[in-house]
Amino acid sequence: MSRREQMFVGSSYCLVSTDVTTVSCLYNSSCFLSCHYKTGKATIIHWTYMTGGDVTVHSFYYDRDQLKLQDPRYKGRTSLVEDQDTGRPTELLLKNVKVQDEGKYQCFADSEEHGYKTSTVVLQVDAPVQRVDMVRAGNSITCSSEGVYPEPELTWSSSPQSSSTVQQTEEKLYNISSSLKLSDMDGDLLLSCTVRTRLNKLTTTTIHFNIIVDKYQSGT
Incomplete structure (x- = not known):
C-alpha cells in the first residue's frame, strides 16, 4: 500500500475542502454526488460521511472498489460513475436515499500527476407533499x-x-x-x-x- 493510501485507510484524517456544493435528493430515489478533481486519472477516491462522525461510504484504489471498511448502512447502495467523455469516475451514485443519509459528505481524490484534492457535498433529502x-x-x-x-x-x-x-x-x-x-x-x-x-x-x-x-x- 502506498504512502498516500495509508493517509486514510484504517485511520482518521482531517482535510480542508476547497469545493462545497449542495444537492437535493428525493427520498427513496437515486442521487449523484460529484467529486471534483483535475484532469488525469485518480488513483484513489475515498468518500466519507462527515456529519456526526467519520464514516466510510465508498473507497476506490488499486483500480477497483475497496469496500471492506464501508459502513454497513451503505452496503449495496453505492457505486462510482464514470464520465462518458473522459472515462474518469467523477460521481458517487447513492441508491435508495434515506433521511438518515442527509448531511455532509467529503470526497478525497488523489492522482500521481496532480496530487490530492477534496470536495464537500451537502446532501439534503426531500420527501414532497403527495396528498392532503x-x-x-x-x-x-x-x-x-x-x-x-x-x-x-x-x-x-x-x-x-x-x-x-x-x-x-x-x-x-x-x-x-x-x-x-x-x-x-x-x-x-x-x-x-x-x-x-x-x-x-x-x-x-x-x-x-x-x-x-x-x-x-x-x-x-
Whole structure:
C-alpha cells in the first residue's frame, strides 16, 4: 500500500475542502454526488460521511472498489460513475436515499500527476407533499398529510388557526394533522388547508354547508 493510501485507510484524517456544493435528493430515489478533481486519472477516491462522525461510504484504489471498511448502512447502495467523455469516475451514485443519509459528505481524490484534492457535498433529502386529506367527524374537520420531509407546515384559510400535531415515523418522515371545530364557525365556509415544505406545497379546499363536499386539490 502506498504512502498516500495509508493517509486514510484504517485511520482518521482531517482535510480542508476547497469545493462545497449542495444537492437535493428525493427520498427513496437515486442521487449523484460529484467529486471534483483535475484532469488525469485518480488513483484513489475515498468518500466519507462527515456529519456526526467519520464514516466510510465508498473507497476506490488499486483500480477497483475497496469496500471492506464501508459502513454497513451503505452496503449495496453505492457505486462510482464514470464520465462518458473522459472515462474518469467523477460521481458517487447513492441508491435508495434515506433521511438518515442527509448531511455532509467529503470526497478525497488523489492522482500521481496532480496530487490530492477534496470536495464537500451537502446532501439534503426531500420527501414532497403527495396528498392532503380532509375528514369530517362530528363537529370537527381534520386536515392531514403523511410521509413528508423535512418537517412540514400546515395552515388553514380560516381564522383563528388551529395548532398542528406532528409525528415522526421510524423512517424519519413526518406525519402532520390539524383539526378545526366547525361549531365555532358561522354560515357557509370555503375552507382550504395547505401543507408545505421547502420543496413544494399542496392545498385541499372544501365547502362547509351542513355537509362537507370535497372540491379540488392543487399543488405547486
